[in-house]
Amino acid sequence: MSTVFRLDSSIRGEGSVTRAVADTLESALVADLDGAAVLRREIGLTPLDAAAWGLSAFAGYVPEDQRSPEQVKAMALATELADELVAAEAYVFAVPFYNFGVSQHVKAWVDLLMTEPRFAPGTQSIAGRPAFLVIARGGGYGAGTPREGWDHATAWLTRVFSDIWGLDLQIIESELTLADVNPAMAELRELAATNLEEAHNAAHKHGKRLAVVLSAA
Template sequence: MTTIFRLDASIRDEGSVTRAVATSLESALLADAPDTKVLRRDIARDPLPSTAWANALRGFPIPVDERTAGQREALALATELGDELAQADAFIFAIPMYNFGIPPHVKAWIDVLMTDPRLSPRGTKPMAGKPAYLVLARGGTYGAGTPREGWDHATEWLKLILGTIWSLDLTVIETELTVAHLNPALADVHELAAQNLERSHAAATEHGTALAERLKEAEAA
């Protein structure tokens, strides 16, 4: 059976753009491949313990019977998270921008995962070449020539981890200006913001359909 892993990270349940766009992709995939299993981890609703990363790092080089209970728990958590990724055939990562970077619970999740020898920068890369979709949303706009060009410290970092370090076959679906409609002073970009959102849903649906095809072909091969 084909399995996809979906990560959600928005602190919003209602009105979340990343959740909604990721769902467009997932729904299109399931429409064509209804037997697909979706393995979900919502790290906004269930964040990892803040002590897990340091405990896993400190515990790793220590002989098993000398590890503290916290170190054993943290290393078991890293393995559990790593297994979730290693067993999946495709991935959806739905991640908002907060304070010009990634959410702290996403950083914590990735840091713990990178203590798993499979997923460290010199790891065995169990997900190499598998299809992955990074669904991003940000309230502002950071493109070339905009006043805040260079202030987006989320996108390139996530591409580095997912695409370069973990070697996923990564596609980015990004939506900008997601909060423009709340600000009457930005009335001149309201239409552009609505178009951005519409385009992201259309792209997500298209990618979901293509992913179903790709996974079917991979299963048949």
């Protein structure tokens, strides 16, 4: 049985674009891959304790019998997060773009994982495995737009998932997701709808292809 790890980090339940696009990928995969299991980690609606990173990081410098209960708990959480990733053959990271960067929820998750020996910089415990970053941005940040260069999330996430952890990463992007609710973006609504449709189409195709890859593994 193949296991796919899915991370959801949107602070929205209903109406989340990253959740919806990730659902499309997951549905296509499960439809074509018998016995596929999806291991889920929700950090948007159920955030990790932001203090856990520091506790786990410094616990490594303290003799085991002298660690505080809080340090022991934080290290156990880091191990749990690492076990989830190691147990999977493929990954879906659904990550919204907040305030021009990576949300605190995702940063806390990555920081805590990097205190675990299997995911410290320089180690590649899951290198080569397929992964998909589903990212949604409320505005437009492409070349020639007023906010070109303001996306401080995608490159950082790519650095972590691809360069540090060594995953075979594909990115599924959706922009202008706030067009329907922002009157100032009304003229962009048709473009936004097309962009979203393309993201779902890409997710569907990736899910189908991933099923083939995992079936052959």
